[in-house]
Amino acid sequence: MGYDMTTLVPSDQAFYDIVPGTGSTPVGRVTLPVTFSTRDNYRTEYVNFEVAEFETSYHAILGRPSLAKFMAIPNHTYILLKMPAPKGVLSVYGDLQTSYACEAENIKLSDTLERSRNSVLVAHAAKNLPADQQQIPAKESTSQSQLVPAVATKSIILKDDEPHKTAVIGAILDPA
Template sequence: MGYDMTSLVPSDQAFYGIIPGAGLTPVGWATLPVTFGTRDNYRTEYINFEVTEFETSYHAILGSLSLAKFMAIPNHTYLLLKMPAPKGVLSIYGDLQTSYACEAKNIELSDTLERSKNLVLVAQAAKNLPADQQQIPAKESTSESQLAPVVATKTIVLRDDEPHKTTVIGASLDSA
């Protein structure tokens, strides 16, 4: 990634919520300057970032503490972030297609991690089973369904001129 691991401050504070169901202890944290705006009107604040080693579609996440430091107001519906700057209000607009692509990628990564974790759990459970229980029983080949109705039924013809159209009703019911 472009991080100099020697400049990271060690961290032992786990956090949750980035990848569903997965907690994480970061590699460390670094304080970096973050600037929004243009050459003529900008705002810079120093923000602490937790550095992790897991895959996600996000490169950086600005949490509520970062937004408070910028005195920023997010509007998630319009993908808009507004904050005060020396020469007036800064408006930073997001891109709907990019946002959607990032969210879809993050969901895909989360699903992959969850499946991977489940496969590991199944493999561990299989190792603990006695050898005689590790075989998958052979499927019995039957030409008819194993399902049977709970109550007695009978087949009736729906129309006399189309005898192939039938239905199944309870044996105690009248077909008329």
């Protein structure tokens, strides 16, 4: 769905979690005609859209106000939308493969955006560190970089007939 920048009107209606974990202030609002139809039956309503500048796999999202305007009833299980129309009930069917592909793309995109945000936070934090703490330590040999438990531990055999199967437990546990 395209939009003509000349029909945008200012909007201060912020919204959240279209892209998980982020909010956005729209560039503006535009009113567009939306039509659901079959060859013999159709329904058109004018719907307000908030226009935002961020990446998502969706081109337009019809929320509760739009569904109410159409008096539409969604069934998410069957990817089906039903609404009254001039010649009876209009049923609009979605496509499972397309829905899945769109959702998978949106998850991938939000993961990419989250990693990008984290990189920016790390870079910002690094600017505030003293120069001597910004150096990456030289790679140590594996014997020197072994984890050492904070408390005393001991190894116990799990099965008497299989002494190679062991577990590490705290050395000063109460026997009860």
